[in-house]
Amino acid sequence: MMNQSPFYASGLRFSCTRCSACCRYESGFVFLSEKDLSLLAGACKMDYTGFVKTYCRWVRAPATPGNPDRECLSLKEKSNFDCIFWNQGCTVYHARPVQCRTFPFWQQVISSSGAWEMAGTGCPGINSGELHTREEIEACLAAGRAAGPLIDRQSACIRGI
Ligand code: SF4
Numbered sequence: 001m002m003n004q005s006p007f008y009a010s011g012l013r014f015s016c017t018r019c020s021a022c023c024r025y026e027s028g029f030v031f032l033s034e035k036d037l038s039l040l041a042g043a044c045k046m047d048y049t050g051f052v053k054t055y056c057r058w059v060r061a062p063a064t065p066g067n068p069d070r071e072c073l074s075l076k077e078k079s080n081f082d083c084i085f086w087n088q089g090c091t092v093y094h095a096r097p098v099q100c101r102t103f104p105f106w107q108q109v110i111s112s113s114g115a116w117e118m119a120g121t122g123c124p125g126i127n128s129g130e131l132h133t134r135e136e137i138e139a140c141l142a143a144g145r146a147a148g149p150l151i152d153r154q155s156a157c158i159r160g161i
Helices: 034-043 048-055 098-102 113-120 134-146 153-159
Strands: 012-014 056-061 070-075 126-132
Touching (some): 034 048, 034 098, 048 056, 070 153, 098 134
Antiparallel strands (some): 056 070
């Protein structure tokens, strides 16, 4: 049953300061759904195989209910841990993955006020700037779900990705 009064019922403040902390400096994963792959490969004018070979890697994704520990498709990062698409800013901004598009309104981040505050320790945009309504926050969650499941290695092999 849907939580009638989540901690973010009155909205949450967030405005990106473009500090790049979430796309540079530290190792991290940007997992891709089929929709993300389609958008990115299209933006790069590449087919799936070429795009995956050039810009992606397989990494172990955390297990979630119904999805055991598995290898999923993620963007590569440079040797200095910058996102492979970072160059004086995001070079694929209009085709960026839903994970980037919806941050910080991810299920795991808004699951509790503690998780939200924890995310704020790494992102100066959290708890400042624009007030996002509950509806806007839940629209981000819906966008994440609508992007579809992450691409896992086993199903990608079957489909020849
Ligand atoms: S860490 Fe937060 S403020 Fe910095 S670029 Fe990422 S979303 Fe924006």
